[in-house]
Amino acid sequence: MSWDIKMLFRRHALDIARSLKRNGLSEDAAADITQDTFVRVLAKPPAATTGTHNPKAYLYKISRNLRINQQKRERLIETVDIESDAAQNLADPAPSPEAVVYSRQCLAQTHQALAELPERTRRAFEMHRLGERTLNEVAQELEISTTRAWMLIRDAYKHLLARVGEF
Known part of the structure; x- marks a missing residue:
């Protein structure tokens, strides 16, 4: 089997995404990792090996490793879901100190x-x-x-x- 990425994507992308979803990933995360799998192969194709090489197994191995890496990152980073209204209240509506100083300088120049x-x-x-x-x-x-x-x-x-x- 050759490394025709288009053909491999058409043939295996949906199955890889389904496999990732079965392993606990959301649909969006599974789609992202599936895409990253093929990007990884495009960026660095596997070295030529002697004997028979199985591209499907190679793609699944990459996706599994990417899933493991993502799960490790998620364990390290604590995330909290907040509603969009609550997120807007997090931002300080007051101007930054730099903006205040700049505005005062402009006002003084205008007055002068x-x-x-x-x-x-x-x-x-x-x-x-x-x-x-x-x-x-x-x-x-x-x-x-x-x-x-x-x-x-x-x-x-x-x-x-x-x-x-x-x-």
Whole structure:
């Protein structure tokens, strides 16, 4: 019998998986080990031997060894099944210390960059961006045209991007 992997897979994969399931593995674990068996043969085919060689026996031997290795790993590692809702509660929703420091640095840079702006430009930007006012409302309060209000806000954005980067 030759080592035609496609033919061997078609002929023996289902039987190997069934054998693994009979030995206590779940369907997914049996499928994984069956696949690993053939990957192992693809990666390192058996050495040429003298006499008759039985590929089926060789595949079963590999799958049995992989099953034993997996069971040894499972005995070493304690696993606990948790529900998906419980798993979400395990993650800390608070930002990491690094993220907090980075955010504070960005905020300080932004505050400094805003302080560097001319008074009218800063007020127009703060009214529009922080006060959520429209360009028309900013223009009316500062007693300038809507186009001039837009230009002031645009200049503030350009300055902030140049000093702080994208935010």
